Structure formats: structure tokens, C-alpha cells
Amino acid sequence: MLSVSDPGVSVPCPAPFNLAQYVLAEGATRPDRQAMQIVRPDGCDSWNYARLIAAVRGAGRGLLALGLVPGDRVLLRLGNTPDFPVAFLGAIAAGLVPVPTSSQLTTAEITGMSARVDPQLIIAGDDVALPEAPGVPMLAAAALADMAALAPCDWAMGDPDRPAYVIFTSGSSGRPQAVCHAHRAIWARRMMHQGWEGLRPEDRLLHAGAFNWTYTLGTGLMDPWTLGATALIPGAGVTPDQLPRLLQQYEATICAAAPGVFRQMLRAPLPALPHLRHGLSAGESLPPALRQAWRAATGTDLHEALGMSECSTFISGAPGRPAPEGCAGYAQPGRAIAILGNDGQPVPRDEAGMLAVSRHDPGLMLHYVQDPVETAARFRGDWFLTGDLAVMRKDGALTYLGRDDDQMNPGGYRVSPQEVEAALAGLPGVQDIAVTEVEVKPGSKVVACFYVAPQPLDPATLAAFAAERLARYRQPRLWQHVVALPRNANGKLNRRALAAAWRPE
Numbered sequence: 001m002l003s004v005s006d007p008g009v010s011v012p013c014p015a016p017f018n019l020a021q022y023v024l025a026e027g028a029t030r031p032d033r034q035a036m037q038i039v040r041p042d043g044c045d046s047w048n049y050a051r052l053i054a055a056v057r058g059a060g061r062g063l064l065a066l067g068l069v070p071g072d073r074v075l076l077r078l079g080n081t082p083d084f085p086v087a088f089l090g091a092i093a094a095g096l097v098p099v100p101t102s103s104q105l106t107t108a109e110i111t112g113m114s115a116r117v118d119p120q121l122i123i124a125g126d127d128v129a130l131p132e133a134p135g136v137p138m139l140a141a142a143a144l145a146d147m148a149a150l151a152p153c154d155w156a157m158g159d160p161d162r163p164a165y166v167i168f169t170s171g172s173s174g175r176p177q178a179v180c181h182a183h184r185a186i187w188a189r190r191m192m193h194q195g196w197e198g199l200r201p202e203d204r205l206l207h208a209g210a211f212n213w214t215y216t217l218g219t220g221l222m223d224p225w226t227l228g229a230t231a232l233i234p235g236a237g238v239t240p241d242q243l244p245r246l247l248q249q250y251e252a253t254i255c256a257a258a259p260g261v262f263r264q265m266l267r268a269p270l271p272a273l274p275h276l277r278h279g280l281s282a283g284e285s286l287p288p289a290l291r292q293a294w295r296a297a298t299g300t301d302l303h304e305a306l307g308m309s310e311c312s313t314f315i316s317g318a319p320g321r322p323a324p325e326g327c328a329g330y331a332q333p334g335r336a337i338a339i340l341g342n343d344g345q346p347v348p349r350d351e352a353g354m355l356a357v358s359r360h361d362p363g364l365m366l367h368y369v370q371d372p373v374e375t376a377a378r379f380r381g382d383w384f385l386t387g388d389l390a391v392m393r394k395d396g397a398l399t400y401l402g403r404d405d406d407q408m409n410p411g412g413y414r415v416s417p418q419e420v421e422a423a424l425a426g427l428p429g430v431q432d433i434a435v436t437e438v439e440v441k442p443g444s445k446v447v448a449c450f451y452v453a454p455q456p457l458d459p460a461t462l463a464a465f466a467a468e469r470l471a472r473y474r475q476p477r478l479w480q481h482v483v484a485l486p487r488n489a490n491g492k493l494n495r496r497a498l499a500a501a502w503r504p505e
Helices: 019-028 049-065 083-093 107-117 141-149 190-197 214-227 240-249 259-265 288-298 372-377 417-424 459-467 495-500
Strands: 034-040 043-048 073-077 097-100 121-124 138-140 163-170 176-182 204-207 230-234 254-257 278-281 301-308 312-316 337-340 352-358 383-392 398-403 432-441 444-452 478-482
Touching: 019 049, 019 083, 019 214, 034 049, 034 240, 043 049, 049 083, 049 141, 073 083, 073 107, 083 097, 083 141, 083 163, 083 214, 107 176, 121 141, 138 141, 190 214, 190 301, 190 312, 204 214, 204 240, 214 230, 214 254, 230 240, 240 254, 240 259, 254 259, 259 278, 259 288, 278 288, 288 301, 301 383, 337 383, 417 432, 417 444, 417 459, 432 495, 444 459, 459 478
Parallel strands: 034 230, 073 097, 073 121, 097 163, 121 138, 204 230, 204 254, 254 278, 278 301, 444 478
Antiparallel strands: 034 043, 163 176, 301 312, 337 352, 352 383, 383 398, 432 444
16 A cells, blocks of 8 residues: 555635634624634733624725835834734735734844745834845834724735745755645645644634734634634743743633643642633644653643644544544644655655655645745655655554754744854954754754863853854854764765764753
């Protein structure tokens, strides 16, 4: 038997179509129901669907009034506030193309990314680094909030294959890739509702991530809203140790987070969580021991999902079909995936190879912005190459074997080592440098920087240099002085040998 999943019969995305209209359609039938609560130990800010829809459609009206036209790109530089999903959906409602970005990025990082997507407007939040983009108009987040009072914009209906939004990821080339998604991407997320999330209209889903993380945007907000459920998002300043009490206080039925957050939540005894049915884990691999510890502490299971920015999640365990121990899960119903050999053909089951997704998957990206060469390189015949290595068991369960390239995944963020190395170039007194992930304890990995210098340097000085040039999640947590970096006969860095050379202090 070959390593190919059977997607079954799928329902095509209807046309004409608008992603934002689809996400909010069910909520429009229940305007008084809570759509979103920004929760804190001392209270919450509640948005019902009437308020949310008015803010989204008012934002769409206001953005068009600025002179933008359908197809224009809008760069979002917003913090962990409700402005983020309002701007995102408001732009899409009006036919614009939002580009959400992490608020942690530095000026240098976002300047290069902004140039890649060539935005016609930048929506700027307080205390968020802005790109050096001469001539590009800026809109303050406060002005966006005022647009909620405007008359609602019309839904910009059209071809479901047209661009809807752009998100950034790190490509194997070592620079962030701008991934363009179609409106139909939200239609594909229907496969996740039961294929991973076990989501119901009455659910109260708490996502531990910030608004501007695409994992939060999809799983934490748009998926619950599509079903008319309630999204719970921790407010600014909430720490992982406070999350268990918030789950209890706000009667969360599902908790979604990266494995590292679940690990931190388990460091203290958890309160009784009578409403919680299960947890959702994504962003990095879920260690079996962590899943077992969560079960023991809560009496509920954790269901992992494997995906990527180019196609969101497509392999997962689910309440109705939990992943076997040691496996990431199964292809979601409706997904066509395969494990390919070097010849581009599916390998037999139980044989490792490259994980691939059907090029006809409705959730698959349209292209990388301004990079047709890399776009073409990711396709082989009927398949899109993910860059992940995996093996499919005879029962269809998949085991993730890691990246085919050297990308790191600290805290659930995809980070290219080449990108970090480029930012650290010019460190005073450093002759050679390389970064990789190291496992500091079972299931916990961090970014480590290995440097060649005449003598060891002050780690605080090195960390300060990195903080000026890199978002926090990209900054090395460990610094190790070495005599030389491990390289092969051709001078190519051996990253696996590099990770093995880490010495705990």
C-alpha cells in the first residue's frame, strides 16, 4: 500500500465568495451572542457579534474612503488588541489584501518585509516598530476604532481563488517568504472543525496566543466565529501561570496553545476544569510525555495538528479519532496528502519520505509574493512539497520526522537560522557565527548561537546586540564560544554536528 491518503468527496467553495462574510455569517444570525472576550483575572472586555460585525464592516467602509481599491495591500502593525482581527477582516470584507505581521519585529526586520509586499497603507498601533517606507500612508489604530460608527461596507464578493491575505514565513532561502492565500482558504478550514478541533457552536475556545499570531487568527478566532461560537483571548500581560484560572473562570471548553505554553501551565497544580473537553496543540511537535502529563492533570486529551503557513494544518488527531501515541495524527477528512521519495512518487507505507499536499487543496497558497522561482520549486507534479519528513503507517497515521532543511521552531515560531545569522553579522570581536536549536531538556528547545572569537565574550553584550536587530523569539537564548565551527570538506556548515557540540554550563 502506498503512502497516499484518500480525501473522499469534497464540496467545492461556492462562488461568488468573500472570506470575511463567510466567517461572520453565522454570527449575524445571533447578534447578541458573545463573539469574543479579552480575558484577564480581574475582568474581561466582551464583544457580541453585533459589535464585531459593525466594527469589521465599518473598517471596510473607512479603508475604502481613504482611496484604497480592491486588491491593494494593507500592512498591519498592531499589538495584541482587538484592532488586529477587525483590521484583518475589515480589509478582506472590502476586497483589500491585509498583511498581518508580528508586533515583535524590529524596524530593520519589518522594513525588508514591507518592501516585499509593497503596501498601499500601514495601520500602526502604539509602541509597535514601523517600517521605513517613504510615501506609504499610515493610519493610527485609534482612527481604525472610530470607523466602527460608519455605515457598513458592502461585502466584496468575487472569485474564491483571488488573493485574500498575505502572511510571512521563513523559507529555506533564509529570508521571510510572503505567502499569498486565496479567499477559499477559509473554506478549507472546515476540514479542521471535526478533523482536529472538535468544534461546536456552543464552545468557548481559549487560545493562549497573541492576536497577531496566525495560529490565533485561524484556530482562536476565525474558526469559532465561523460556527457562531465564542473566542476567548488572554489580555495583554496575562502570563502562562494565570491561564489555568482563566480557563476555569471563563468556563472554557477548549484550550489551544503551543506545547511550550501547556508545559508552563503544568508547572503548578491545575484547578478543577469541569467545562474543559480537550486541548489543541500546534506550532511545534507535541512530546508524548507532555500529552501524558496533561491527561493526568486534567483528565482531558491534547490533540496535535501539523501544518505550515502555506497550507495551515492538514494532519491532526481529533476527539473522534485521537492520534496513536508517538504519531502526529491522520490526514484530515478531505485532505489529499502523500509521502514522496526522491523520484517524486509515493513511497510504500512505513517508509520515510517528503510530506506533500495536493496542489488542488483549497487551503493551499496561491504563490510566494515576488518569488516565482521558489513558488515553482515547491511543486512537483500534482503535489506541493512541504519540506517536512514523515512516515505514514499502514493505518494512515503519520509520524513527523523533522524538517528537510534546517529551520528552527522555538516556541512554535518558524525561524530560519540563516536569517538570524545575517542579523548578527558584524558582532564586534566575532570571526565566525552560526545558530541552531539545542535541546536543553527533554521536549524543550531554544536557539543557541555558536561563535568563533579569540576569547569568550560577555553574554549580556551579545544578547543586547541581538535584541536591537531581532524579534525576541528569534534571539539566541544561549551563547557558546567555540574554536571553530564544524564544516565539511566543501566548507558547508554541519548544523547537526553544531547542535551536538552544545555544552551545558
